[in-house]
Amino acid sequence: MKTRIKELRKERKLSQEELALAVGTTRQTITSIEVGKYTASLVLAYKIARFFGLTIEEVFDFSEENEF
Amino acid sequence: MKTRIKELRKERKLSQEELALAVGTTRQTITSIEVGKYTASLVLAYKIARFFGLTIEEVFDFSEENEF
């Protein structure tokens, strides 16, 4: 899944590690999500969105999930 | 995690099975999420929210996840 995490992180000049710490996960998890290796869990997605002051839908791209 | 799924489903007079079919999952998965046995994945949460014409944050309750 595509996300705006890397973009938002760079805007704020944060490293993956700083973001990871802020949302209570590991650097590798952030890397994997940024790179699209796997999709964040609902709770992690929420924490990341909240950290940036945005909604989940504003951070994660669901355009490939549209069968509605 | 608490959700409004049951409430929204009843408003629309849908069974768990009908909702499950509509969002491409199984009845047991809907039951488990409604009952709080586990938390939906990000994609499933999105599909459920979209099905009801709402955002993820409007359907799922993250109030217990607030350490920010």
Place this chain on the structure above:
DNA sequence: CTTTTTTGCAAAGTTTGCTTGACATTTTTT
């Protein structure tokens, strides 16, 4: 240019989400 920080990736292992099938109980319909 050298050092330090940051990032990408991989493997092994644990936990969690989900499917399938099956059964018991509750609720709704007739």
Place this chain on the structure above:
DNA sequence: AAAAAATGTCAAGCAAACTTTGCAAAAAAG
């Protein structure tokens, strides 16, 4: 009251999310 539909639950098994450790390359800082 009887039949049918809906719901809750359980167990086995698989897949996906996540952790941990560790290494190599790229980028930033000195």
